[in-house]
Amino acid sequence: MRRNPRDLTRYTPGQRATHWVVGISFILLGMSGLAFFHPAFYPFTMLFGGGTWARILHPIFGVLMGLAFILMVIRFTKHNLMSRVDWQWIGRIGEMVNGNDEGMPEQGKYNGGQKLLFWLLLLGMLLLIPSGIVLWRAYFDFPVEWVRWAAVVHSATAVVMICLIFVHVYAAIWVTGTIRAMWYGTVTRAWAKQHHRDWYRQVTRD
Ligand code: HEM
Structure with missing residues (x-):
């Protein structure tokens, strides 16, 4: 939605839909997965129809998130290639x-922190999804040693990913005017000029 005709388009509806499929499935995965991680989180299974249903649905949410994440990687990788300036930005993140x-x-289009997070999330997915498949014993029959290793890798990666997503969501809320980029697909010129000046110049030729 273009609230003001001068707003800049940041995301197409397809890009936003893909991101929200990843975001919503991540939340569902987190809640159903944490229920098996520690008994304190077991009440989350109520949201899915009980323990058995949470166990059945968790890997299905995982497949959904994995497929949508692949689409995101195809669309966003070219905007996340790190340059020398990005490392300088990360080195001065304290000022920000x-x-x-x-x-x-x-x-x-993205700052050094967003780009670094993108690559960490990609690495996380590359550990999370194959280890999840090894643990999906209803459909796969891997040797028990693999299953034990996969359980460690899967749960450790999931905890790190949850922390990374907390940072991602916090940053999106903290930098005023960012959430609407993913919600409506547009940002104000002032936002673009302040936070992504190079991108602002590219899209406005200003
Ligand atoms: C569920 C809560 C989430 C919220 C509120 C949220 C919010 C946002 C917002 C506002 C942006 C736009 C940032 C900008 O254009 O500068 C964004 C971008 C992005 N989000 Fe999320 N997000 C969430 C979950 C996730 C999850 C679970 C993932 C992946 C595992 C993810 C991956 C990304 C990526 C890759 C981008 C593009 C930035 C880049 O490519 O560097 N998000 N998100």
């Missing part, structure tokens, strides 16, 4: 966190 972002290196 303290609200002194005027002197930060100018950023393209």
